[in-house]
Amino acid sequence: MILDVAARSFKSAKVLIPVEQLIGNCAGSRLPEVAPGQLTPAAAAAAVEACPTSALQLEEAACGAQLVLDYGECIGCGACAEASPLAFAPARLLPQFGVSRSGLVRRWNLATGAELPADDPVTVGIGNEILALMGRALNIREVDAGSCNGCEGEIVALNGPHYDLERFGIHFVASPKHADMLLVTGPVTRNMTEALRRTYEATPSPKLVVAVGACGCSGGLFHGSYAVTGGVDAVIPVDGFVPGCPPTPAMLLTGILRVIGSPAARRL
Ligand code: SF4
Ligand code: SF4
Structure with missing residues (x-):
């Protein structure tokens, strides 16, 4: 049985997408x-x-x-x-x-x-400081600040065999105390505002914050609602924004790599 599974996996086509095909790719997002x-x-x-x-x-x-x-x-x-x-x-x-x-x-x-010309096309933030400390290894704590879970579905896909985020030395961790980066989704509902602020405070410096999705960037469809603060940067400092509703895994990967100052992302 186990030998059958091993034989099948050796015969199956390679699914890993090369990074060159992922950086900047937003096909399917309809932006x-x-x-x-x-x-x-x-x-x-x-x-x-x-x-x-x-x-x-x-x-x-x-x-x-x-x-x-x-x-x-x-x-x-x-x-x-x-x-x-x-x-x-x-x-x-x-x-x-x-x-x-x-x-x-x-x-x-x-x-x-x-x-x-754009006002401010690219920011690298303190990503270079983290790179100098850790090479390309990066620990991410994902924070759902009121998302519909559409963004989470795409973030989960990042860990699958097609995108394989771990090939870049990037891992998701369970505690902000072990994180270098917070990946924040959702329009920051009022109920999540204090939790997001405390999560940010619990993350050791130097730290990066990436706001994910239209909700994380601006509040998205919920912008103006009494129930949301309307964008992650209304609550904590943000180093980079990844738009989309939801952003595809390739867009998320591009945003994460750009914020940590990866040479692959700098080629954009
Ligand atoms: S939200 Fe506006 S800009 Fe974006 S795809 Fe829809 S119509 Fe176009
Ligand atoms: S950006 Fe879109 S997919 Fe992501 S949490 Fe908001 S509504 Fe859901």
């Missing part, structure tokens, strides 16, 4: 990308009208009207691509994972269709 040259004021207005959150907005600036896309508020519903299929399409590769909150925001000039 939108704007098609260069296809963005017109009418297409932008239709997409903004269709967007169920404030992820897409029109703004007036000194250089003219702008379309603002905040991935931190995007739930990947695909409504913008349905409303303006030429100008919007699901993205397959993005660098906005593990960046600062303002790094999740992109802008386009509606007169020219050209993208404007």
Whole structure:
């Protein structure tokens, strides 16, 4: 019996996905990308009208009207691509994972269709300090601060044979006292606010915090509800944000590696 299982596993195809195929890969998340040259004021207005959150907005600036896309508020519903299929399409590769909150925001000039430079594209935070101390080994404590568990499903997949987070020396631990990084999901419900604050205090320094999902970045669909604080950075300092509802394992991996300053993530 056990020999049959061993024989089958030797014969089965390799399932581990190479890291080069994972970094920045957001296929399946339905986060939108704007098609260069296809963005017109009418297409932008239709997409903004269709967007169920404030992820897409029109703004007036000194250089003219702008379309603002905040991935931190995007739930990947695909409504913008349905409303303006030429100008919007699901993205397959993005660098906005593990960046600062303002790094999740992109802008386009509606007169020219050209993208404007981001305010703050990448932050590495104190990741280099942890790298110097520990090489690439990293212990993560996952904190569910009111998630629907969609994000947890993707985090669990990170430990499976396809993504194999442990190949990077990254492990999940049961106590914040053993953690270098907190991976926080959910819009931080009022009931979880104090628990999250205490978990942060119980984590030894130097420590990193990654806010996961639209909920962790901004409160997501629950933004503005009386029952949530609305984003992890409203309660504790955050070193990097990973948008998506939920983010795929590849997006989570990219965000974690970027925040710890991995050379693989720096190639983005
Ligand atoms: S995919 Fe994101 S940006 Fe597009 S309509 Fe949905 S929430 Fe808005
Ligand atoms: S971001 Fe989406 S999947 Fe993640 S906890 Fe919030 S609602 Fe659920």
